[in-house]
Amino acid sequence: MVLKNLLPDLPRGPLTRFRDQATFDWRRLKVFLQGEDNVAFTKKMVETLQKDPFFHREWKTGTLEQMRALNNRRWAKIVEYDFLEMGDEGGFPDMEKNGAFLTCLEQYDQGLAARYSLSALVFSSAIVSMGTEKHKALLEAAQSSQIVGCFALTELSHGSNTKDIRTTATFDAGDFVFHSPDIEAAKCWSGNLGQSATHAIVFAQLHVKGVCHGVHAFVLQVRDLRTLESLPGLTVGDMGEKPGAWNGVENGWLMFNRFRAPLSALLDKGSQVTPDGVYQTKHKSRQEQQSSSLGALSAGRVGIIQKGATAAQLAAVIAVRYSFVRRQFAPSEGAEEVPVIDYPLQKHRLFPILAGGVVVSIFQKRFNEHFINYMMKLISGEKSVEMAEISKEVHALSCATKPVSTWMGVRGLAEARLACGGHGYLKSSRLNDLRNDFDPSQTFEGENYMIIQQAANFLLSLDSQKAPKSPMASIDFLAKKVANFAGFSGDILRDAVEAYQWLVQYHLAEASAEIKRNVSKGMSSFDAKNRAQVAHCQPMAIAYAELTMLQWAVDVASEASSDLQQVLLKICKIYALANLEKHISAFYMGGYCSGAEFGKTLQEELSKAEEALTVDAVAICDAIAPDDFVLHSNLGASDGNVYERIFREFQKTANARPDWWPELVTKLRSKL
Numbered sequence: 001m002v003l004k005n006l007l008p009d010l011p012r013g014p015l016t017r018f019r020d021q022a023t024f025d026w027r028r029l030k031v032f033l034q035g036e037d038n039v040a041f042t043k044k045m046v047e048t049l050q051k052d053p054f055f056h057r058e059w060k061t062g063t064l065e066q067m068r069a070l071n072n073r074r075w076a077k078i079v080e081y082d083f084l085e086m087g088d089e090g091g092f093p094d095m096e097k098n099g100a101f102l103t104c105l106e107q108y109d110q111g112l113a114a115r116y117s118l119s120a121l122v123f124s125s126a127i128v129s130m131g132t133e134k135h136k137a138l139l140e141a142a143q144s145s146q147i148v149g150c151f152a153l154t155e156l157s158h159g160s161n162t163k164d165i166r167t168t169a170t171f172d173a174g175d176f177v178f179h180s181p182d183i184e185a186a187k188c189w190s191g192n193l194g195q196s197a198t199h200a201i202v203f204a205q206l207h208v209k210g211v212c213h214g215v216h217a218f219v220l221q222v223r224d225l226r227t228l229e230s231l232p233g234l235t236v237g238d239m240g241e242k243p244g245a246w247n248g249v250e251n252g253w254l255m256f257n258r259f260r261a262p263l264s265a266l267l268d269k270g271s272q273v274t275p276d277g278v279y280q281t282k283h284k285s286r287q288e289q290q291s292s293s294l295g296a297l298s299a300g301r302v303g304i305i306q307k308g309a310t311a312a313q314l315a316a317v318i319a320v321r322y323s324f325v326r327r328q329f330a331p332s333e334g335a336e337e338v339p340v341i342d343y344p345l346q347k348h349r350l351f352p353i354l355a356g357g358v359v360v361s362i363f364q365k366r367f368n369e370h371f372i373n374y375m376m377k378l379i380s381g382e383k384s385v386e387m388a389e390i391s392k393e394v395h396a397l398s399c400a401t402k403p404v405s406t407w408m409g410v411r412g413l414a415e416a417r418l419a420c421g422g423h424g425y426l427k428s429s430r431l432n433d434l435r436n437d438f439d440p441s442q443t444f445e446g447e448n449y450m451i452i453q454q455a456a457n458f459l460l461s462l463d464s465q466k467a468p469k470s471p472m473a474s475i476d477f478l479a480k481k482v483a484n485f486a487g488f489s490g491d492i493l494r495d496a497v498e499a500y501q502w503l504v505q506y507h508l509a510e511a512s513a514e515i516k517r518n519v520s521k522g523m524s525s526f527d528a529k530n531r532a533q534v535a536h537c538q539p540m541a542i543a544y545a546e547l548t549m550l551q552w553a554v555d556v557a558s559e560a561s562s563d564l565q566q567v568l569l570k571i572c573k574i575y576a577l578a579n580l581e582k583h584i585s586a587f588y589m590g591g592y593c594s595g596a597e598f599g600k601t602l603q604e605e606l607s608k609a610e611e612a613l614t615v616d617a618v619a620i621c622d623a624i625a626p627d628d629f630v631l632h633s634n635l636g637a638s639d640g641n642v643y644e645r646i647f648r649e650f651q652k653t654a655n656a657r658p659d660w661w662p663e664l665v666t667k668l669r670s671k672l
Contacts, residue, residue: 003025003027003028003031004027006027006031006036006039006040006043007027007030007039007043010622010638010639011638011639012639013639013640013641014324014325014639014640014641014642015321015324015325015618015638015639015640016640018324018617018618019618019619019622021615021616021618022615022616022618022619023563023566023567023615023616024563024564024566024567024616024619025563025619026619026620026622026623027623028561028563028564029564029567029619029620029623030622030623030624032560032564033358033361033362033623033624034100035096035100037096037097038096038097038099038100041083041097041100041101042100042101042103042104042626043627045083045101045104046104046626046627046629046630048081048083049108049629050627050629052077054070054073054074054077055074055077055108057632059426059427059428059430059649060427061427064241064247067111067245067247067248068195068247068248068250070248071109071111071112071115071248071249072115072196074109074112074115075112075115075116078105078112078116079116079145083101084097084098084101095368095372098121099306099365099368102117102121102303102306103306103310104626104630105117106307106310107310107314107626107630107631108626108630108632109245109248109437110244110245110246110437110438111244111245111246111247111248111249111437112245112248114191114246114248114249115191115192115248115249118149118150118151118191118192118249119142119145119147119148119149119150119192119197120142120143120145120149122149122151122299122300123142123149123150123151123199123201124139124142124143124149125299126151126201126217126219126267127139127142127201127219127267128379129269129299129375129378129379130217130267130268130269130270131219131267131268131269132267132268132269134264134268135219135264135267138199138219142199147198147199147225148192148196148197148198148199149192149197149198149199149200149201150190150191150192150193150197150199150200150201150252151190151191151200151201152187152190152193152200152201152202152203152254153165153187153190153201153203154187154188154189154190155167155184155185155186155187155188156183156184156185156186156188156253157184157185158184159189159447160446160447160450160451162203162215163214163215165185165203165204165205165215166180166181166182166184166185166205167179167180167185167187167202167203167204167205167256168181168204168205168207169202169204169205169206169207169216169218169261169266170207170208171206171207171208171209171273171277172260174262174263174275175260175261175262175263176218176260176261176262176263176265176266176273177258177259177260178202178204178218178220178233178256178258178259178260178261179256179257179258179259180255180256180257183255185255186253186254186255187202187253187254187255188239188251188252188253188254189239189251189444190251190252190253190254191249191250191251191252192249192250192252193222193236193250193251193252193253193254194236194237194238194239194250194251194252194253195228195238195250195252196228196250197222197223197250197252198221198222198223198225198228199219199220199221199222200219200220200222200254201217201218201219201267202217202218202219202220202254203215203216203217203218204216204218206266206271206273206279208273208277208278208279209277209279211279213271213279213281213286214286216266216267216271217266217267218261218265218266218267219265219267220259220261220265222234222236222254223236231259232259233256233257233258233259233260234254234255234256234257234259235254235255235257236252236253236254237252237253238250238251238252238253239251239252239253243436243439244433244436244437244439245433245436245437246436246437246440263275270282270283271283298371298394298395298398299371299375300444300445301398301399301402301445301446301451302364302367302368302371302394302398302402303368304402304405304406304441304444304445305360305363305364305367305398305401305402305405305406306360306361306364306368306405307405307406307409307438307441308360308402308404308405308406308407308408308409308410308438308441309356309357309358309360309361309364309405309409310357310361310409310438311357311406311408311409311410311412311413311434311438311441312353312354312356312357312360312408312409312412312413313354313357313358313361313624313625314413314430314434314626314631314636315353315357315409315412315413315415315416315431315434316350316353316354316357316412316416316621316624317621317624317625317631317636318416318420318429318430318431318631318633318635318636319350319353319415319416319417319419319420319424319431319635319636320341320350320351320354320617320618320621321618321621321635321636321637321638321640322420322423322424322635322636322642323339323340323341323346323350323419323420324339324341324617324618324640325339325640325642326339326340326420326421326642327339327340328340341614341617342614344607344610344611346419347610347611347613347614348606348607348610349415349418349419350415350416350419351574351610351613351617352574352575352578352579353408353412353415353416354571354574354613354617354620354621355571355572355574355575355578355613356408356412356575356578357409357412357624358553358568358571358575358620358624359549359550359553359571359572359575360401360405360408360549361624362552362553362556362557363401363548363549363552363553364401364405366552366555366556367397367398367401367552370390370394370471370472371394374387374390374391374394386471389470389471390471390472392458392470393458393470393471393472393474393475394472395454395458396454396455396458396459397455397472397474397545397548399446399451399452399454399455399458399541400452400455400541400542400544400545400548401545401548401549402445402446402448402451403442403448403449403451403452403542403545404452404542404545404546404549405545406438406441406442406448407442407448409438409441410435410438410439410441410442413431413434413435413438414435416431417429417431417432417435420635423635423642423646424635426634426635426646426649428633428634428635428645428646428649429633429634429635429636430631430632430633430635430636431633431635449538452538452541452542453529453533453537453538453541455541455544455545456511456533456537456538456540456541457529459475459504459508459540459541459544460508460511460512460515460529460537462475462478462508463508463509463512465478474544474548477501477504477505478504478505478508481505482498482501482502482505483502484502484591484592484593485499485502485587485592485593485598487597488597488601492573492576492577492605493554493569493572493573493576496550496573496576496577496580497547497550497551497554497576499580499587499592500543500546500547500550500576500580501547502587502590502592503539503540503543503547503583503586503587503590503592504540504543504544504547506586506590506592507536507537507539507540507543507586508536508540510535510536510590511532511535511536511537511540514528514531514532514535514536515528515529515531515532518531518532539583539586543583546579549575550572550575550576553568553571553572553575554569554572556568557569557572567616567620570609570612570613570616571613571620573605573609574606574609574610574613577602577605577606577609578606580602581602581603581606584599584602587599622638625638634646634649
C-alpha cells in the first residue's frame with residue numbers, strides 16, 4: 001500500500017514548517033513502530049467511530065450516572081461494530097490487532113477501554129488460563145458479550161497481600177459455600193461489578209473438610225441475566241465517584257452471606273475437588289498453586305506497561321506540538337518572539353518524556369511477544385525447566401517494568417501540563433484529565449512500591465549463582481562482573497548500557513551484603529530485606545527495568561532502515577542519559593567513577609542529544625500521535641492552530657448570563 005494513501009498529509013498550519021524539516025518520513029516511522037496492518041486497522045476503527053455521534057465529545061464533565069450511561073452505550077456500540085471480528089461465537093482475536101484495538105480505545109477513553117477489556121479479555125483470559133472444558137460455554141458468552149464479566153480479588157483490607165485475603169469458599173455437601181466473615185473481607189475495586197457485571201472471577205480461600213488449601217479462583221454468576229438483580233446471598237454495590245474517565249467504570253464491592261455455588265464454579269485446571277470432598281492438585285507445593293491461581297495478574301501487568309508508554313506519548317505529543325507553536329520573548333527589541341521549544345529547559349522537560357514513550361512502547365511490544373509465546377505453551381500444558389525459568393523472569397520483569405513505565409507516564413503528563421503553562425490547565429488541553437485517567441495504573445495489578453520489591457527479590461535470589469542465564473536474556477549480564485568506568489568509548493549508548501549493568505551489579509552486591517549483616521545481628525529476614533529497600537533494592541529493580549527497556553529498544557532500532565535507525569538511536573540516547581543522570585550519586589558512592597568526567601559528560605551528551613532531536617521532534621510526534629479525533633486536545637492537534645481552537649471554545653460562552661444572575665443583581669442592588 002502507498003503510505004500516503006494509508007496516512008495522508010497532515011493539515012497545513014503553524015506546525016508545517018517544523019514538520020518539513022525532519023530527517024525522515026513520519027509515516028515510515030509509524031509503520032515501523034506499529035506495523036502496517038495495525039495502522040490500517042486503527043485508521044478504519046477511528047473512521048467508524050468518527051461517523052458515529054455517540055463517540056463525539058465535548059470538554060464537559062457529566063454527572064456520575066450520565067458518564068456510566070454513556071460509557072455503557074459506547075461499549076454496546078463497540079461490541080456491535082465487532083472491530084476484532086469476534087462474532088457471535090466469541091474466540092480470541094489476533095493478538096497484534098487486539099493490541100492496536102486496546103491502544104486506540106485507551107487513547108480515546110480509559111473508562112471505555114476498561115469497560116470492554118475487563119469482560120471480553122481479562123475475565124476471559126482467567127477462564128482460559130485456569131478453567132477447563134466445563135467452562136467453555138461461559139468463555140464463549142463472555143467473548144461474544146452475552147454476559148458481562150469482572151475480576152474480584154482485592155478486598156477492603158487486603159490488596160497487594162493477595163495470599164491473605166479472607167473470603168472463604170467451603171466445601172459442603174457437594175457445593176461450595178462462599179462467605180465474607182466481616183466487612184474487611186468485602187471484595188472491592190472490581191471494575192464492571194458496581195452495576196452491570198453478571199459474572200465474576202472470585203478469589204477465595206478454599207476449605208475442604210477442615211483444611212485450608214489457599215487461594216483459588218472461581219467463576220460465579222452474581223446477577224440475574226433478565227433483571228440484573230443481585231442473587232440471593234450476595235450484597236453488591238458501587239464504590240462511588242472517582243476522578244476522570246474512570247467514573248465511567250462501575251468499580252463495585254461484593255459481600256457473601258453463605259452463598260452456595262456448584263463444584264463447577266472452581267476453575268480447576270490445576271486443582272479439583274471431587275463430589276465426595278477430596279481435594280486433588282497437580283501442583284507440587286502451596287506456593288506453586290498460589291502462583292498458578294494468581295498468574296493472571298502477570299498478563300495484566302504486561303499490558304499495563306503499555307499504559308505508561310501511551311501516557312508518555314500523549315503527554316509529549318500535546319506539549320511538544322504546543323511548544324513549537326507557542327512563542328514567548330525575543331532575543332532583542334523588535335525581533336520575532338522565540339518558540340518556547342527553542343529554550344533548552346523546555347527541551348529538557350519534554351524530550352525525555354517523548355523518548356520514554358517511544359522506548360517503553362518498543363520494549364512492551366517485544367515483551368508481549370515473549371509473554372504470548374509463554375502463555376500458549378502454558379495453556380497447552382507444557383512443563384519444563386525452561387518454562388519454570390520463563391515464568392520467574394516474566395514475573396520479575398513485569399514487576400519491575402510496570403512501575404517504571406507507569407511512574408514515567410503519569411509524571412510525564414503532570415510535567416507536560418506545567419510545560420504548557422496556563423493553557424495547559426484548560427480542560428480542552430486534556431492533560432489534566434489524562435493525568436487523572438492514567439493515575440490508577442500506578443496501583444492496580446499491584447501497587448508500584450510493593451510489586452517492584454518482587455523484582456528485587458528475584459534479583460537477590462541470583463546473587464549466589466555464578467553464571468545466571470534466562471530465556472529472555474534480561475539477566476545474562478550478571479554472569480560477568482562489569483569493570484569500573486575508565487573513560488568513554490565514543491559509543492555513548494554502549495557506555496550507557498555498561499554503566500547500567502554495573503549499577504545493577506553494585507546494588508545487588510550491596511543489598512545482599514546489607515541483608516546478611518542485618519540477619520547476623522539477629523534481625524528477621526523480613527525486616528532485613530525491608531531495611532535494604534530504600535538504598536539498594538528499589539534502585540536495583542528500577543535500574544534493571546531501565547536497562548532491559550533500553551537494550552531491547554536498541555536491538556529493535558538496529559533492524560530499521562538507516563534514516564529511521566538514526567532517529568531511533570537519538571531517542572534511545574536521550575532515554576538512557578536522562579535516566580542514568582537520576583542514578584548519578586550511586587555511581588560515585590559505589591566507586592564506579594571519580595572526578596567530574598563521568599557526570600559532566602552525561603550532562604553534556606544529554607544536552608547535545610536534546611538539541612539534535614529538535615529538528616525531528618514534530619515528526620516523531622506525528623509518528624506516535626493518534627488521530628486528532630482520538631487525541632481530542634486543543635493544544636495538541638496536528639494542524640497547530642492552537643489559538644483558533646482555544647478561542648472557538650471561548651466563544652461558546654460569549655455574552656452568556658448565568659442562571660443565577662437575578663440573585664447577583666439583587667445582592668448588588670442591596671449594596672447601592
